[in-house]
Amino acid sequence: MLTPLFVTLLLLILLGVPVVVAIGTVALGGILLMPELAPVEFPRKMFAAVDSFSLLALPYFILAGELMVRGGMSRRLVEFAETLVGHLRGGLGHATVLANMIFANVTGSSVAATSAIGSLMAPEMRARGYKPGFIAALAATSGIIGAIIPPSMVMVVYGAMAGVSIGGLFLGGFLPGLLITSLLMLAVHLHGYHPAFPEIRATSGRFSVRLMLTTLPRVWVAVLAPVIILGGIMTGIFTATEAGVVACFYALIVSMFVYRSVKVRDLPRILLNAAVMTTTVLAIIAVAGALGWLLTYLNFTDIVGSWMLGISSKGWVVLLVLLLTMLILTMFIESLAVLIILTPLIIKIGTTFGYDPLYVGMLVIMATQIGATTPPVAVCLFVATSIAGTTYDQTIRRCWPFIAALMLALVLVFLFPALSTWIPNTFLK
Amino acid sequence: MADLVAPAPPARITTALGAVLRRVDRVMEVLVIALFAGIVLVGGLQVFFRYVLNASLSWSEELQRYGLIWIVFLALVIGYRRGAHIGMNLVLHALPRAVQVPVGWLVDLLWLGLGLAMVMYTAVYQSGAGLTFLKSVSRQSSAGMGLRMDIIYACIVVGGVYLTLAAVYALLCRFAGTSPRTELAEEPC
Numbered sequence: 001m002l003t004p005l006f007v008t009l010l011l012l013i014l015l016g017v018p019v020v021v022a023i024g025t026v027a028l029g030g031i032l033l034m035p036e037l038a039p040v041e042f043p044r045k046m047f048a049a050v051d052s053f054s055l056l057a058l059p060y061f062i063l064a065g066e067l068m069v070r071g072g073m074s075r076r077l078v079e080f081a082e083t084l085v086g087h088l089r090g091g092l093g094h095a096t097v098l099a100n101m102i103f104a105n106v107t108g109s110s111v112a113a114t115s116a117i118g119s120l121m122a123p124e125m126r127a128r129g130y131k132p133g134f135i136a137a138l139a140a141t142s143g144i145i146g147a148i149i150p151p152s153m154v155m156v157v158y159g160a161m162a163g164v165s166i167g168g169l170f171l172g173g174f175l176p177g178l179l180i181t182s183l184l185m186l187a188v189h190l191h192g193y194h195p196a197f198p199e200i201r202a203t204s205g206r207f208s209v210r211l212m213l214t215t216l217p218r219v220w221v222a223v224l225a226p227v228i229i230l231g232g233i234m235t236g237i238f239t240a241t242e243a244g245v246v247a248c249f250y251a252l253i254v255s256m257f258v259y260r261s262v263k264v265r266d267l268p269r270i271l272l273n274a275a276v277m278t279t280t281v282l283a284i285i286a287v288a289g290a291l292g293w294l295l296t297y298l299n300f301t302d303i304v305g306s307w308m309l310g311i312s313s314k315g316w317v318v319l320l321v322l323l324l325t326m327l328i329l330t331m332f333i334e335s336l337a338v339l340i341i342l343t344p345l346i347i348k349i350g351t352t353f354g355y356d357p358l359y360v361g362m363l364v365i366m367a368t369q370i371g372a373t374t375p376p377v378a379v380c381l382f383v384a385t386s387i388a389g390t391t392y393d394q395t396i397r398r399c400w401p402f403i404a405a406l407m408l409a410l411v412l413v414f415l416f417p418a419l420s421t422w423i424p425n426t427f428l429k
Numbered sequence: 430m431a432d433l434v435a436p437a438p439p440a441r442i443t444t445a446l447g448a449v450l451r452r453v454d455r456v457m458e459v460l461v462i463a464l465f466a467g468i469v470l471v472g473g474l475q476v477f478f479r480y481v482l483n484a485s486l487s488w489s490e491e492l493q494r495y496g497l498i499w500i501v502f503l504a505l506v507i508g509y510r511r512g513a514h515i516g517m518n519l520v521l522h523a524l525p526r527a528v529q530v531p532v533g534w535l536v537d538l539l540w541l542g543l544g545l546a547m548v549m550y551t552a553v554y555q556s557g558a559g560l561t562f563l564k565s566v567s568r569q570s571s572a573g574m575g576l577r578m579d580i581i582y583a584c585i586v587v588g589g590v591y592l593t594l595a596a597v598y599a600l601l602c603r604f605a606g607t608s609p610r611t612e613l614a615e616e617p618c
Contacts, residue, residue, distance in 0.1 A: 013516075015521065015528075015535075016517050016518050016520050016521025016522075016524070016532060017532065017539065018514035018515065018516035018536065019514070019516055020505075020514055021516075021536060021539045021540060022516075025539045025542065025543065028543065028546050039549075039554060040550050040556060040562040042547075042550050043547055043550050043551045046585070047582060050497065050501050051495075051498060052494070053490050055497070056493050237480065238476075245469065245473055246476060248469050248472075249473055267466075271461075271466055272458055272461060272462050272465075275462070275465045275504045276504050276508045276511065277513075278500070279500065279501050279504035279508050280508050280515050282497075283501060283514070286501060333517075334515060334516070334517060336515065377517060382519050
């Protein structure tokens with residue numbers, strides 16, 4: 001029963017059927033095909049899967065991010081990042097990465113970061129002779145930081161499904177996010193030594209403290225956002241959900257009264273957009289709840305788990321196999337679907353070998369995000385390709401150095417658990 | 430002017446259903462916006478009461494959870510109408526037209542199946558005791574606010590009916606060779 005179930009699921013997703021429909025159909029079909037299962041479990045499990053206070057962090061952070069973007073935050077961030085690193089070799093490349101890092105403090109999604117920062121940087125980079133494929137590849141790969149530095153949609157989803165502290169994952173994402181930022185900037189810098197990239201060697205302008213100080217007041221709100229969100233979670237004042245609510249009010253005040261670019265009449269549309277965006281994720285969680293229940297009934301985790309645990313008695317080997325599997329799967333299949341379906345398996349492997357759930361969580365989140373940005377099927381690369389006005393072939397050609405930087409970050413987080421666990425375990429205990 | 434050529438019966442049904450559906454869309458959108466604004470305010474109150482007034486609210490968590498569930502089951506269909514659901518549609522666009530067209534039909538048919546299942550197994554299908562799922566939970570009340578649980582679970586039925594309508598309309602449009610989503614795709618989410 002398991003094999004036909006997964007073959008159908010895979011086929012539907014690969015045909016381009018929306019993930020929620022693919023999972024929902026397989027779950028419903030499976031339940032109906034087995035007469036011993038009550039069909040009322042289909043709606044009941046859908047409901048139960050989204051009935052969670054932790055998941056509320058998702059709509060709240062999405063709404064806060066929408067308010068910030070509509071408020072013109074991303075444009076100000078790009079200007080600020082340029083005053084910081086624009087004078088360096090490959091300055092606009094560095095600025096793209098840096099702007100993504102700061103923007104990551106208000107967004108929880110790599111696609112949102114890619115399109116918000118990428119669409120602002122691309123025209124300027126093109127004007128300075130950067131290769132369109134390079135622009136697209138860099139915009140997409142640095143967009144990942146948006147999902148690693150808190151807040152993070154994928155961390156809310158994983159934390160809620162796996163029963164791992166979302167606040168802990170948020171705090172744990174901080175150092176890996178900084179690591180990815182520095183490695184991507186290193187990759188930009190190294191391009192300068194290659195004869196094919198004269199534009200990266202060029203420098204323009206000089207660093208000006210005065211210019212930086214004049215743009216700083218316009219972005220201080222973005223710099224203050226993590227202080228509120230992370231500070232609140234670190235000191236144990238807020239849960240992640242409550243931090244999300246506070247972020248909403250913060251973003252509302254900033255965009256309405258500081259930037260004055262959001263009016264009351266804009267709010268209904270912003271709310272509706274954020275609701276639909278939230279639902280595109282939560283609807284998948286809902287139907288995955290029904291599928292998960294069916295898979296538990298069919299002993300999926302035990303069957304696949306014992307097979308994976310049989311590979312080796314060493315925890316790190318099994319963990320490595322799991323990560324490689326997830327990397328490869330997410331290169332072809334929508335990453336959220338992969339993460340949600342494999343969550344019980346991930347928990348089983350983590351508890352069998354006694355790993356810190358935050359460490360395992362960060363690794364699987366990074367692996368799925370990197371896989372989702374690696375060709376052939378890579379949402380962020382698709383988005384960035386159209387933003388940079390180039391072809392997918394050109395983007396793929398230029399993406400490998402940056403993918404290598406991301407992989408290196410994953411390897412380092414794998415080798416040094418403290419990168420993902422030190423901050424949360426210091427502050428949350 | 431449009432009556433110069435009388436539309437064939439299926440086309441007339443499609444037009445009428447489209448008009449109804451657009452009305453329903455507006456109602457659902459307003460409902461979702463109100464619910465979202467509501468849960469954010471309640472969340473704000475919760476934080477305010479706990480950290481400023483040092484008095485926790487008993488009902489605020491529950492209200493936000495159920496508000497979100499209603500949003501999900503209604504906005505699920507709004508997302509379908511706007512073509513906003515996550516999927517690998519770029520892969521689909523790369524496939525030949527001979528594959529794209531049947532897959533398009535298949536997607537709308539599967540949506541229809543899901544919509545019908547949501548209505549059927551919540552409000553129509555009777556278990557061994559002769560009760561529908563909705564009826565069986567009508568005696569339960571929620572822990573925090575004492576709300577009747579069937580009112581909360583009703584979002585599955587409302588969303589299911591809305592989804593069924595939207596899927597039937599999408600299929601009729603496919604039959605007529607028009608796109609059901611153009612008038613709604615204001616901006617991509």
